[in-house]
Amino acid sequence: MTIDVVLPCLDEAAALPWVLGRMPDAFHPVVVDNGSTDDSARIAARLGATVVTEPRLGFGAACHAGLMAATTDVVCFMDADASLDPEQLPLVAGPVLDGEAELVLGRRVLRPGASWPLHARLGNALLARRLRRRTGAALHDLGPMRACRRADLLALRLVDRRYGYPLEMVLRAASAGWRIGEVEVDYLPRMGRPKVTGTLRSIGDMRRVMAGRENRV
Template sequence: MVLPCRDEAPALPGLLSRIPPGYRAIVVDNGSTDGSAEVARAAGAEVITVDRPGYGAAVHAGIEAAADGPVCVMDADGSFDPAQLRLVADPVRTGAATLAVGRRRPVGRGVWPLHARIANAGLAWRLRRTTGLGVHDIGPMRCAYRADLLALDLRDRRFGYPLELLIAAGRAGWRVVEVDVDYHPRAAGTRSKVTGTVRGTARAIRDMSAVLAR
């Protein structure tokens, strides 16, 4: 499984301790200044470093470093429960889906800021109209086979990566399923690069809108 990471040191020990057996954790450090890489190594994770900034750059490098077979991607901020990895992995492993994506279901009020939810809903609506895929979340938890992901030859290396993946999957005729996953508050001491501020959300919308325009 691939964990893109930038300044998530407070979240990593607890997160990595809950990774279910059978999953190989690859933490992709993308410019952290808080010692995230060292914390991840101390917790037993494999760590690779990507100098090029951007969510897509980190995810792509992690997928390249992964072994052949199903690859899960999940944020490293503690907002997802690793025990639920099977929810997105099982449809791919059984052949029921080529790509499984998690639809975030907040576990409490305030977990997912309103400005971020509105932006996500708008992008998902445009995606459904563009591709016909029945997805409602451009979510950061997903699973597909490594070879399939690399064959799509995705180009975006910023926040547009998840949207480009879904568009390319729709065009390729993939079977895409959406499963509900719990969305928790981020670990104390970490801050979202997207949902944490209006500016971060606006940057993600800009990157994703550029993908839609293409």
């Protein structure tokens, strides 16, 4: 069984060879080029990935474009900056494949050299606590490595197209009665500059989603 892996991509030429080189058998990368000015798209295509171009800038826009391009029953999402190890994708996809959960997130465990500023970790912990209270899901991290069934995710009709997309996914999944699980994955040193975690824009986007004001592009 093949599982498509959606990788939103913005200027990740340095990281893609490592990321795609560690993709497990039966996991197929779908790299969504979201305005890169480097050779990301060419490198991804050369290394065997399906490459999708999404001209609308936004993390959620890239995720949605990858979801639409995917064709497998189960899909995964993960960052393309080498902060997550593709070899751990089976840990995240396993409970979905086994029918134990409808959505599984990778809880990031900080490893030596990883860049995860204290303010970002505190913000993530606070958000996870609010999610536990609101949804009842035993989550400790809004992890960017995740797995679910493609048709079920499409049925949630996510509308956020910016940094609130991962949060909206969890909120709508919980409202739909999905079983939401969490497994530990390594959080590694990223390659390139940070684009999402802990930025004022991402925090603002997530606050709007929590308040029911999704970010459309």
